[in-house]
Amino acid sequence: MRKKQILIADDSPAVRNLLRAMLNEQERFAVCGEAVDGKDAVEKAKWLDPDVVLLDLAMPGMNGAEAAGILRKSNPRAHLVLFTMYGDSIGNALANAVGVECVISKQDGFSHLIECLESFPDRESDQTVH
Numbered sequence: 001m002r003k004k005q006i007l008i009a010d011d012s013p014a015v016r017n018l019l020r021a022m023l024n025e026q027e028r029f030a031v032c033g034e035a036v037d038g039k040d041a042v043e044k045a046k047w048l049d050p051d052v053v054l055l056d057l058a059m060p061g062m063n064g065a066e067a068a069g070i071l072r073k074s075n076p077r078a079h080l081v082l083f084t085m086y087g088d089s090i091g092n093a094l095a096n097a098v099g100v101e102c103v104i105s106k107q108d109g110f111s112h113l114i115e116c117l118e119s120f121p122d123r124e125s126d127q128t129v130h
Helices: 013-025 038-048 064-074 091-097 110-119
Strands: 004-009 029-035 052-055 079-084 102-105
Touching: 004 013, 004 038, 013 029, 029 038, 038 052, 038 064, 064 079, 079 110, 091 102, 091 110
Parallel strands: 004 029, 004 052, 052 079, 079 102
Antiparallel strands: none
């Protein structure tokens, strides 16, 4: 079984390290890269071609919503997840507008993130192009 490749974009090294460790413990996922902000995520996604881009909303420079809008066009097959402290209705509406498929609050914990990631079809079986 091919592992889903995940690019983590968060300005906090501690959050990136924690997410990498937790995701790499899962049988179905592998972290293929890390980005420090939205611009870095857009650049790295071009050559990493991840299955999923996990974006923090509040990052310096280019935030997660701005990056998601670009990623939706440049990497249309990648699933976009917003993993943020801001899981309110405004954040959800903004996320939907830029093509984010899941908004997970960091306060809800890791299990909600795993549920979201497992809900995405494997790339080989995903015949739709966004």
